[in-house]
Amino acid sequence: MLAGTRWQETGHVFTSTIGTPIDDRKILREFNALEAAAKLPKQRFHDLRHACISLLGAQGVPLKVIAEIVGHSDIRLTQNLYQYVYREAKLDAAAKMDQLLTRATAENRVTTTVATRTAPEHLN
Numbered sequence: 746m747l748a749g750t751r752w753q754e755t756g757h758v759f760t761s762t763i764g765t766p767i768d769d770r771k772i773l774r775e776f777n778a779l780e781a782a783a784k785l786p787k788q789r790f791h792d793l794r795h796a797c798i799s800l801l802g803a804q805g806v807p808l809k810v811i812a813e814i815v816g817h818s819d820i821r822l823t824q825n826l827y828q829y830v831y832r833e834a835k836l837d838a839a840a841k842m843d844q845l846l847t848r849a850t851a852e853n854r855v856t857t858t859v860a861t862r863t864a865p866e867h868l869n
Contacts (some may be wrong), residue, residue, distance in 0.1 A: 798823060803834060 808829040
């Protein structure tokens with residue numbers, strides 16, 4: 746509404762003030778400025794995509810839905826390249842397997858650490 750007759754409908758969700766696609770260099774400059782202002786460690790802008798996909802997966806969003814959100818035609822690409830398994834999810838899976846195999850009570854539980862040994866260090 747602010748752009749008035751200058752507005753150009755492009756169908757994009759994130760646009761310039763007149764509806765045109767945002768220049769990727771501008772996005773990077775703004776991202777880097779926000780990152781520096783927040784005193785966060787330097788990271789690649791693309792890492793936000795990985796984080797988004799992983800966090801959606803950790804919340805139980807189906808892979809098909811995630812793949813559609815990020816524009817993948819095949820969910821295998823989403824799963825194989827982007828989705829990381831968080832330590833909590835691996836611990837939960839190990840606990841479920843432990844309970845299934847041992848039918849143990851909370852006091853007599855067999856513990857396992859195998860599921861947490863393969864994650865990248867920053868996820869554990």
